[in-house]
Amino acid sequence: MSFDATRNYVEEIRNLIEEKNEQEIISMLQDLHPADIAEILAALALDEAMFVYLLLDAEMASEVLVEIPEDERNKLLNVLSPDVIARQYIEFMDSDDAADILGSLDEDVKISVLKEIEDKEIAGDIVDLLEYDEETAGGIMAKELVTVNENWTVGTCLKEISRQAENVDDIYYVYVIDDIGKLKGVLSLKKLILNNTNTKISNIYNPDIHTVNADTPQEEVARMMEKYDLVAIPVVDEIGRLKGRITFDDVIDVIREEAERDYQMVSGIVGDVEPGDKVWSLTRARFPWLLIGLTGGILGARVIGANEEALKLVPAMAFFIPLIAAMAGNVGVQSSSIVVQSIASGVRDFESTGRKLIKEFAVALVIGLAFATLIFCYNFFFSSSMELTWAVSISLFVVIIFASLFGTVIPLVLNKLKIDPALATGPFITTMNDILGLTIYLLVSKAFFNVL
Amino acid sequence: MSFDATRNYVEEIRNLIEEKNEQEIISMLQDLHPADIAEILAALALDEAMFVYLLLDAEMASEVLVEIPEDERNKLLNVLSPDVIARQYIEFMDSDDAADILGSLDEDVKISVLKEIEDKEIAGDIVDLLEYDEETAGGIMAKELVTVNENWTVGTCLKEISRQAENVDDIYYVYVIDDIGKLKGVLSLKKLILNNTNTKISNIYNPDIHTVNADTPQEEVARMMEKYDLVAIPVVDEIGRLKGRITFDDVIDVIREEAERDYQMVSGIVGDVEPGDKVWSLTRARFPWLLIGLTGGILGARVIGANEEALKLVPAMAFFIPLIAAMAGNVGVQSSSIVVQSIASGVRDFESTGRKLIKEFAVALVIGLAFATLIFCYNFFFSSSMELTWAVSISLFVVIIFASLFGTVIPLVLNKLKIDPALATGPFITTMNDILGLTIYLLVSKAFFNVL
Numbered sequence: 001m002s003f004d005a006t007r008n009y010v011e012e013i014r015n016l017i018e019e020k021n022e023q024e025i026i027s028m029l030q031d032l033h034p035a036d037i038a039e040i041l042a043a044l045a046l047d048e049a050m051f052v053y054l055l056l057d058a059e060m061a062s063e064v065l066v067e068i069p070e071d072e073r074n075k076l077l078n079v080l081s082p083d084v085i086a087r088q089y090i091e092f093m094d095s096d097d098a099a100d101i102l103g104s105l106d107e108d109v110k111i112s113v114l115k116e117i118e119d120k121e122i123a124g125d126i127v128d129l130l131e132y133d134e135e136t137a138g139g140i141m142a143k144e145l146v147t148v149n150e151n152w153t154v155g156t157c158l159k160e161i162s163r164q165a166e167n168v169d170d171i172y173y174v175y176v177i178d179d180i181g182k183l184k185g186v187l188s189l190k191k192l193i194l195n196n197t198n199t200k201i202s203n204i205y206n207p208d209i210h211t212v213n214a215d216t217p218q219e220e221v222a223r224m225m226e227k228y229d230l231v232a233i234p235v236v237d238e239i240g241r242l243k244g245r246i247t248f249d250d251v252i253d254v255i256r257e258e259a260e261r262d263y264q265m266v267s268g269i270v271g272d273v274e275p276g277d278k279v280w281s282l283t284r285a286r287f288p289w290l291l292i293g294l295t296g297g298i299l300g301a302r303v304i305g306a307n308e309e310a311l312k313l314v315p316a317m318a319f320f321i322p323l324i325a326a327m328a329g330n331v332g333v334q335s336s337s338i339v340v341q342s343i344a345s346g347v348r349d350f351e352s353t354g355r356k357l358i359k360e361f362a363v364a365l366v367i368g369l370a371f372a373t374l375i376f377c378y379n380f381f382f383s384s385s386m387e388l389t390w391a392v393s394i395s396l397f398v399v400i401i402f403a404s405l406f407g408t409v410i411p412l413v414l415n416k417l418k419i420d421p422a423l424a425t426g427p428f429i430t431t432m433n434d435i436l437g438l439t440i441y442l443l444v445s446k447a448f449f450n451v452l
Numbered sequence: 453m454s455f456d457a458t459r460n461y462v463e464e465i466r467n468l469i470e471e472k473n474e475q476e477i478i479s480m481l482q483d484l485h486p487a488d489i490a491e492i493l494a495a496l497a498l499d500e501a502m503f504v505y506l507l508l509d510a511e512m513a514s515e516v517l518v519e520i521p522e523d524e525r526n527k528l529l530n531v532l533s534p535d536v537i538a539r540q541y542i543e544f545m546d547s548d549d550a551a552d553i554l555g556s557l558d559e560d561v562k563i564s565v566l567k568e569i570e571d572k573e574i575a576g577d578i579v580d581l582l583e584y585d586e587e588t589a590g591g592i593m594a595k596e597l598v599t600v601n602e603n604w605t606v607g608t609c610l611k612e613i614s615r616q617a618e619n620v621d622d623i624y625y626v627y628v629i630d631d632i633g634k635l636k637g638v639l640s641l642k643k644l645i646l647n648n649t650n651t652k653i654s655n656i657y658n659p660d661i662h663t664v665n666a667d668t669p670q671e672e673v674a675r676m677m678e679k680y681d682l683v684a685i686p687v688v689d690e691i692g693r694l695k696g697r698i699t700f701d702d703v704i705d706v707i708r709e710e711a712e713r714d715y716q717m718v719s720g721i722v723g724d725v726e727p728g729d730k731v732w733s734l735t736r737a738r739f740p741w742l743l744i745g746l747t748g749g750i751l752g753a754r755v756i757g758a759n760e761e762a763l764k765l766v767p768a769m770a771f772f773i774p775l776i777a778a779m780a781g782n783v784g785v786q787s788s789s790i791v792v793q794s795i796a797s798g799v800r801d802f803e804s805t806g807r808k809l810i811k812e813f814a815v816a817l818v819i820g821l822a823f824a825t826l827i828f829c830y831n832f833f834f835s836s837s838m839e840l841t842w843a844v845s846i847s848l849f850v851v852i853i854f855a856s857l858f859g860t861v862i863p864l865v866l867n868k869l870k871i872d873p874a875l876a877t878g879p880f881i882t883t884m885n886d887i888l889g890l891t892i893y894l895l896v897s898k899a900f901f902n903v904l
Contacts, residue, residue: 031660035679162646170683171642172624189641190623194614208483226708227487229701231622231683248700249681255704256678259711260793267718267789267877268782274794275860279814286786286819293782294823297775298830304771311767318763318770319756322886323749325774329781330720330745330879334738337719341712342726362731367738371746378750408727425719427782434774 006036010043017048026055034060038067046075062092070104077105086116094169095122096142096250099129129244137221138214140254141235141244144168147175148201150184155197157187172232175242176205183234183242185209211236214243221246222254262344265422266337268293289427296431300325300438307442310451316385317445320392321438327371327396328403328437329430335360335407336425343411343421353412360408361401368400391448395441402440403433458488462495469500478507486512490519498527514544522556529557538568546621547574548594548702551581581696589673590666592706593687593696596620599627600653602636607649609639624684627694628657635686635694637661663688666695673698674706714796717874718789720745741879748883752777755890762894762903768837769897772844773890779823779848780855780889781882787812787859788877795863795873805864812860813853820852843897850896851889858885 009028016025029037029052037056041049041064053076056064065073077085090098090113102110117123125143132138146164148157157174165171173186185207195204211234212221225233225248235244260272268289273282304311304321311317372393379389407429411421461480468477481489481504489508493501493516505528508516517525529537542550542565554562562582569575577595584590598616600609609626617623625638637659647656663686664673677685677700687696712724720741725734756763756773763769824845831841859881863873 033680035681158645161642165642165646170640172683188622189645190613190617193610193641193645194617226701226704228485229487231624231700248683248704249678252678252700252704252707255707256711256797259708259715260797263711263715263718263789263793266715267785269786269790273790274797275790275808275811276794279811279818282790282811282815283818286783286815287822289786290779290782290819290823293778294775294826297772297778298827300774300778301771304774305768308767308771311770312764315760315763315767315770316757318767318773319753319760320749321770321773322752322756322777322890323746325777326745326749326752326781326883326886327742329778330742330882331738333719334721334741337715338721338725338727338734341715342728345708345712345726356727359727359731359734363734363738366731366735367742370739371742374746375750426785430782431778434778438774 006039006043009036009040013040013052014044014048017044017051022055025052029056029060034063035067037064041068041076042072046079050076050079058088059092062089065089065101066093066097073101074104077101077109082109082112083116086113087118090117090126091119091122094142094144095125095129096140096244098122098126102126103130103134132214135218136214137212137216137218137235137246138243140218140221140250141214141246143244145175145234145242145245146171147177147242148187150176150178150202150205152201153197154192154195154199154201154204157192157201158197161192170247172247175234175245176201177242181241183209183211183236183240186234209234211240212246213237218254219258222251222258225251226255258344262340262422262425265420266333266340266425268427292427292431296434299435303435303438303442307446310442310446310449313451314388314445314449316383316388317391317442317449319388320441323375323392324395324399324437324441325434328399328433331364331367331400332403332407332429332433333425335364335404336411336421336429339408339411340422340425343415356412357405357408360404364401364404367404368397371400372397387448388445391441391445395437395444398444399433399437399440402436406433406436458491458495461488461492465492465504466496466500469496469503474507477504481508481512486515487519489516493520493528494524498531502528502531510540511544514541517541517553518545518549525553526556529553529561534561534564535568538565539570542569542578543571543574546594546596547577547581548592548696550574550578554578555582555586584666587670588666589664589668589670589687589698590695592670592673592702593666593698595696597627597686597694597697598623599629599694600639602628602630602654602657604653605649606644606647606651606653606656609644609653610649613644622699624699627686627697628653629694633693635661635663635688635692638686661686663692664698665689670706671710674703674710677703678707710796714792714874714877717872718785718792718877720879744879744883748886751887752890755887755894759894759898762898762901765903766840766897766901768835768840769843769894769901771840772893775827775844776847776851776889776893777886780851780885783816783819783852783855784859784881784885785877787816787856788863788873788881791860791863792874792877795867808864809857809860812856816853816856819856820849823852824849839900840897843893843900847889847893847896851885851892854888854892855885858888 013025013028041053044052053061102113114123114127129143144167146161146168148160161174171189173188176184176187178184185205186209187201187205191204210224210228210230212224214235214237221233232245232247234242235246237243269285270288271285273285375396376389376393379392383389410429411424414424415421465477465480493505496504505513554565566575566579596619598613598620600612613626623641625640626644628636628639630636637657638661639653639657643656662676662680662682664676666687666689673685684697684699686694687698689695721737722740723737725737827848828841828845831844835841862881863876866876867873
C-alpha cells in the first residue's frame with residue numbers, strides 16, 4: 001500500500017469513527033494486510049486507534065498487534081485487561097511474537113497475562129522463550145515448526161504435516177528427528193512432493209545442514225543465513241535436540257537493527273529515534289555525544305589558551321585551526337568506519353592485523369602527502385608568510401598520519417576487547433583527533449615562528 | 453564454517469597445491485558449501501585459486517562462481533575462454549546470477565560468452581535480464597519459477613511441478629497464471645500437500661498478493677518484502693503478465709547495500725571499500741570528501757583571516773574556535789542523519805514537514821540552551837573575561853539552532869528533488885556548519901569585545 005493510500009484510509013476512518021460507523025470501518029479494513037492496518041492505527045490518536053482495534057476479529061487483531069511499533073503497542077495494551085490480552089491475542093500468535101510482546105511489558109503485567117493463558121503448552125513455550133537473551137538465537141527463534149521421524153515414509157509424513165501444519169504458517173522445511181528428538185536433517189516440501197509415498201524419509205532427507213545454538217549471538221545467525229542463503233535455520237541444544245527455528249524475516253530485522261545501530265553511532269545518536277518522536281526523546285538521544293564534543297571543545301580551548309602569548313605575536317596561527325581540526329576529524333572517522341563496516345559485514349579477511357596497519361599507514365602517507373602539497377600550494381600563492389605555509393603543511397601531514405592510525409587501531413582494539421567497535425566512530429574519534437591535531441599544529445607553528 | 457576453520461583449510465590446500473595432489477583437494481572440498489569454497493578461493497593467490505577452481509565439477513563450479521566477490525571473480529574469468537564460461541558455468545546458473553556475472557564483464561567478453569551459450573532459451577532469458585537497470589526489480593529478479601494454470605487440478609499441478617522443479621532450487625510458491633500468462637495468484641506448497649488431488653487450483657489459490665513491476669526500484673521491493681514478510685515476490689509487466697520473481701536473499705543484499713551506502717556517506721567514504729583493498733582503492737575512496745573538508749578549511753582560514761586585527765587585540769577569541777566548529781558539525785550531522793535514517797527505514801510518518809521542522813526547532817532550542825548554559829558556567833568559573841563568557845555562550849546557542857535547522861532542511865530538500873538525501877550527511881554538512889559557526893562566533897565576539 002502506498003503512502004498516499006494509507007493517508008486516505010486514515011482520513012476516511014477518522015470520519016467514520018466520528019460517525020461511530022463500525023460496520024463501514026470493518027468492511028474497509030477487511031481486505032487489508034495486518035501491516036497496513038498497523039500503519040493506519042499508528043497514525044491515529046490512541047482513543048481512535050483503540051476504537052478501531054477493538055472492531056478487529058481475534059486472529060486479525062493478534063496479527064496487527066505484532067506489526068505495531070513497541071511504543072504504540074504498549075499504549076494499546078495498557079488499556080486492555082490481562083485476560084483479554086492472553087485469550088484474544090497472545091494465544092493466536094506465533095510463540096516468538098508472543099514472547100517479544102510479553103517481554104516488552106512491565107514485569108507484573110507480563111506475569112498476569114501469562115497466568116491467563118488457557119493453553120498451558122503455549123504458556124510454557126512463551127516462558128521458555130522469555131528465558132533467552134533477546135539478542136541471541138534463542139531470543140528470536142519460534143517454537144512452531146513441523147517435525148517428522150526419520151523412520152517414517154513420505155506418506156506418513158504428509159499426514160503428519162497436515163496435522164501439524166495448522167500451527168505453522170510457512171513451513172519451508174520439515175525437520176527430521178530421531179526417537180529422542182535429536183535433529184538429523186531437513187526435508188524440503190519439494191522433495192516430499194517429488195517422491196513416492198512409500199519412500200523412507202531416511203533415504204531422502206538432507207543430513208548436511210547448518211544449525212545454531214540457542215545462545216549464538218543474533219548477528220552470527222544473520223551472517224550464517226546470509227552467507228548460505230538460508231530461508232530458515234534450526235536451533236538445537238548442546239546435545240543436538242531441536243529447540244526451534246529462525247526464519248529469514250527475523251534475520252532481516254537483525255540486519256536492519258545492526259546497520260541502524262552502527263549508523264547512529266557514527267552520526268552521534270544514542271538509541272533509535274525518528275523525526276516524529278517526542279522532543280524529549282530526540283533531545284536525550286543527542287545529548288551524550290554532544291557532551292563529549294563540548295568536553296573536547298573545552299580541552300581544545302585550554303590547548304589554545306596555553307599558547308595565548310604566541311597567538312598574540314602571530315595571530316595568523318589561528319587561521320588554520322579549523323582546517324587542521326576538520327581534516328583530523330574527517331580522516332579519523334573515515335579510517336574507523338572502514339574498519340567498523342568490514343567487521344559488521346562479516347566478510348572474512350585473511351590479512352593479518354599487522355598487514356592492515358601497514359596498508360593503512362601507506363594510505364595515510366599518500367593522503368597526507370597529497371593534502372599537505374595542496375595546502376602548501378594554496379598558501380604559497382595566497383599567504384604572505386612562508387613560516388605559516390610550512391607549518392600548516394607539515395602539521396597537516398603529521399596530523400593525517402596520526403588520525404588515520406588512531407582511527408584504525410582503536411576500533412580493532414575495542415573489537416578484541418569484545419566492546420562494540422562502532423563506539424570508536426563518530427564524535428568520539430572526531431573529538432580526540434581534534435585535540436591531537438590542535439596540539440600538533442600549535443607545536444609545529446610555534447617552532448616555525450620561533451615563539452616556543 | 454568458522455573463521456579458523458577456513459584458515460586451516462587454506463593452509464592445507466596451499467600445501468596440497470604445492471604437491472599437485474589433486475585427488476586430495478577434491479576430496480577435501482567435496483562436502484563444503486559453495487560459499488565456503490568461494491571464501492577459501494578468495495584467500496588464495498590467483499594461480500592457486502585457478503588450480504583449485506578447475507578441479508571442481510561444473511555444477512559446483514558455477515555455484516562457487518556466484519559466491520566469489522566481483523573483483524576476484526572477474527580475475528578468474530579473464531583467464532578462461534568464453535566457451536568454457538558459457539557451457540561449463542553460465543548454463544548451470546540461475547538466470548539472475550548469470551546476468552549479474554555477465555553484466556560485470558567487459559562488453560566484448562560478455563557478447564562472446566552469450567554467443568557460446570548453447571541453450572538459446574537460457575541465452576534469451578539472460579539477455580532479457582541484462583536489459584533492466586541493475587537497481588530495479590528487473591535487475592534482481594530471476595526467470596526460474598514454477599507456474600501452473602488456474603484451470604488445472606492439484607494432481608496435474610503436482611505432475612507439472614515435478615517437471616519444472618528441476619530448474620528451480622527453492623520453490624516457496626507456485627505461481628498461478630491464466631491462459632495468456634497473466635498472474636492470478638499464488639499457491640503455497642503447503643496448500644498443495646493439504647488438498648486432494650482432484651481439487652481445482654482456482655478454488656484454493658490465494659489471489660490476494662503483492663506484486664512489483666520490472667522498473668520498481670530495488671529499495672521499494674525490499675521495503676515491501678520486509679513489511680509484508682514475503683519470502684518471494686512476483687514481478688509482472690504493465691498488463692499483469694508474470695515476468696520473474698525476487699527472493700528474500702536478493703532483498704537481504706539490497707538492504708545490506710543500502711545500509712552500507714548510507715553509512716559510507718555519513719563517514720565520508722565514496723564507494724565500497726574494505727581494509728583489505730588496495731592502497732590505491734582505499735585512497736581514492738577517501739579523497740573526494742577530504743577535498744571538501746580542505747576547501748571548507750581554507751574558507752574557514754579566510755573567515756578568520758578577515759578578523760586578524762581583532763584577534764591581535766583579543767587572542768582569547770581564538771580559544772573557542774574548535775569548540776564552536778565541533779559543536780556545529782556534530783549537531784548538523786545528528787540532525788541530518790536522523791532525517792536520512794527515517795527516510796531509509798521507510799517507516800511512514802504522517803507528520804507534515806512543517807510540524808517536523810517545528811519539532812526540530814524545539815529540540816535545537818533545548819539543546820542550544822542547555823549547552824550555552826553549560827559553557828557559560830565553565831567560562832564563568834574558569835575564564836577571566838566576561839565578554840568571552842557571554843560571546844561563547846550566545847554564539848553557541850545561535851550556531852546550534854542554525855546547524856540543526858540546516859541539518860534537517862537540506863536532506864529533506866534533496867529528497868524532494870529526488871537526490872539521495874544521504875549526500876547531506878557527513879563531511880558536507882560538517883564543513884558547511886563549521887564555516888557558518890565560525891562566522892557567527894567571530895561576529896558575536898567582536899561585538900562583545902567592541903572590536904567590530
